[in-house]
Structures are given as C-alpha cells and as structure tokens.
Amino acid sequence: MYTIVLDAGHQSIPNADTGCSGFGIHEEDIVLDICKRAKSLIELNNIKVIMTRDGTKVNGDGSSLNASLNTRCKIANDNKVDLFLSCHCDAFNSQAYGTTCHIFGTGGNSERFAKILSPLMGKLFYNRGIKVSNFQVLRNTEYKVGDKTISIPAVLLETAFLDNKDDNAKLADPNARQEIAINIAKSICVYFFGVDYVYKDNNISTIQTINNNNQGSEFKMDCCIVYFSSADYSSALILSNLNKSCAMFCRNASPSVNSYALKSKKIIVVGGPKLNVSGEIYLSGNLASDTLIAVSNYLQG
Ligand SMILES: [Zn+2]
DSSP states (O other), X not given: OOEEEEEEOSOSSTTSSOOOEXXXXXXXXXXXXXXXXXXXXXXXXXXXXXXXXXXXXXXXXXSSHHXXXXXXXXXXXXXXXXXEEEEEEEOSSSSOOOEEEEESSSSSHHHHHHHXXXXXXXXXXXXXXXXXXXXXXXXXXXXXXXXXXXXXXXXXXXXXXXTSHHHHHHHTOHHHHXXXXXXXXXXXXXXXXXXXXXXXXXXXXXXXXXXXXXSSSOOOOSEEEEEOSGGXXXXXXXXXXXSTTOEEEEOTTOSSOOHHHXXXXXXXXXXXXXXXXXXXXXXXXXXXXHHHHHHHHHHTO
C-alpha cells in the first residue's frame, strides 16, 4: 500500500507560519479544506494519506515558521512516505493569476508527478507551469536507509492566487475546491497506478455522496468493481459503464481492499483472488487475458 503526505500549508497561529489572504478568505483555511477533500478521494483508492495538520495547527512543533516547516518534513520522513504534496495559495500584486507546481530539481519522480498534476490543474486555472524552487519542504523531504539517502518525491502546489479577483472567486467556491481535490486525487492515481482515475469522470455525484456519508459508516454503494491491477482496468471500465453510478477500486495487488468497496451491495471482482464476501461476482483467471475471457463470458450472460 502506498502512503503519501498531504501538507496543508501554513497554520492559523499568529506569527507562526501564517499564509496569505484575499477578499476575506485565508490561505490556511482554503488549503486545509482542499486537502481534506482530496484525502477522502485518495483513500478511496487504497492509498494511505497522512496529513501534516487536521486543524489550525501543524501536528507537532509549530511554534515558529522554521519549527512548522521542520515538522512537516519530519512527518513525511519518519513515515518514509512515497510522495509529499504541499498545498498552498499564491499571492503577489493582485494582477498575477494561475496555478504553479514547484519542485526542487528536474529529472526525478518529483518532476514526473508534477508533469501529471500541472496539466490537470491547468484545466481549472491558467497554467504557469512547473518551476524549480529551493523550498524547505521540497529540499528536506528525505530519509535514510543504512547509509543511503532516499529522496521523497515532493511537489508544492500553488493552487491559484488568493489576491487575484478571478482566482479568488474559484478558491472561495466549494465546488471548485472539490474539482481541485479531484484533480489532485487523479494525478496521484496516475502517478502510482499508471491508469486514469479509478473513479469514472462522470461519476462525481457518487464521489460526493460517499464523502457526505463519510461520517456515518452505514452508507452502502449499489455496486462497485474491485479490479486487481492496471492490466484489468479496461475490463473493469466496461463493467463499470454498464452499471450506473458504479465506483471502481484498484486493489493494486494489495491484500487489503477498500472498506467502502466491501460495504457495497454488489461487488464485481475483476482479476486477482476472491474476496470471499457475500454478493461477490468473481471474474478472474490466471492471466489478464483469462480475466478478459471471464468478463466477456459474464457479459454474454
Ligand atoms: Zn503558502
């Protein structure tokens, strides 16, 4: 199972790493909301998400700007996470606008991830592209294995400009923040699994339904597809399209299956071993081609 850190930039503590503001809204609140939304969506894809803060203050020493930044890096480093994404809002002279991805250096997985995220964010805002920046959370996200230093792929996303009227209007809109969260989740799925988002693009209402029911545990989806790996994605997508509002989950060869999937009224397993849950429709074979045949036989009834 992959683990990532979502870092909602800044804190709501005076003189200790506060963010920018514009038109009555504050960076630290906007980015926390986006990160919380993204967390739910990402976790639906069997990826573990660690937040650097869940409330006004960073989860650790946040007594100063420096302490706050160190804590953010430490959370990622101690957990040896697979990816670090820091979320921010930009501000400059009220005229500048658009979205920017910052990385510490080119050529590695940070850039590979930024190249997935940047065009998706560019669908929502003018795309200012990928910039190389010497930011502490990009530079100091690393851990040691023996005497080897492992760099955690890290991107700092400046979603858009809070002091620009048009960008601000979008950041202030919960629907637009949900779109940002969806694009963050999509980019992370593409980065890890090499397949497009495991939820159908046209299925946003289902995603929101699940989110709305996140607090109560009794919510059940009508149908979901649990597919084993990217090799089974096409077959899974065909089945998903035949079942209205049907979510898709990638197992990614992991023995644990998403808890929402297990609660679904009808579960179609595509590839991999049986789940051994009631109502399971099991379509699988030794090879991806065998799975495809099982799906085709099922579709022919
Ligand atoms: Zn910031």
